[in-house]
Amino acid sequence: MKLKEELFIKMVLDAWHTQIKNTDELFDSLSDGELMKQIAPGKNRGIYLLGHLIAVHDRMLPLIGLGGQRYPDLYKTFVEAADNTVIDLPTVEDLRNYWKEVNNALAESFSKMPLEEWFQKHNAVSEIDFAKEPHRNKLNIVINRTNHLANHLGQLLLLKPKNSES
Secondary structure, eight states, X not given: OHHHHHHHHHHHHHHHHHHHHHHHHHHHHSOHHHHTSBSSTTSOBHHHHHHHHHHHHHHHHHHHTSOOOSOTHHHIIIIISOTTSXXXXXXXXXXXXXXXXXXXXXXXXXXXXXXGGGGSBOTTSOHHHHHHOTTOBHHHHHHHHHHXXXXXXXXXXXXXXXXXXX
C-alpha cells in the first residue's frame, strides 16, 4: 500500500508543480501594465488575480500545518474584497516577489512532508468530521488548490497580447 500512496502523492504534487510552473511563466511574460488590465470587460484585473492566488496559497501554510501565513493582510484585500474596492494595493513588483516566496515555501515544505502526514486531517476540519470524512486531508487541499490555480491560470491567459505565441 505504501507504494501506491507514494505514487498518488507524486501524481498530485507533479500536477501542482506543473500548474505553478505554467503560472510562473505567464506572470514572467506579462508586463506590469498588462497585469493592470481586466481579464474581460467588468471582470477582475490581473493584479487582483495575482494577489488572490498569493493570499490563497499563503493560507495553505497554516491549513496544512506548515507554518504561519507570510502575508495575512492580502486575504482581506484579494479574497474578501472585490477587485477595485481597495485603493491601496501592493505594487505589482511586490506581488510578484510574494508569489515566488509563498510558492517556494510551499514547495520546500511539500518536499519534506512525510508520507503519512499527507493523509492526516488539515487544520480546518475537526477530529469528529475527519473521522466521518477522511478525504478532508492535507493532500486534498493540494488537489483543490491545484484546480483553483488552473482555473485562474486559464483566466490570466486572456491577458496575453493577441500577437503572442500560443
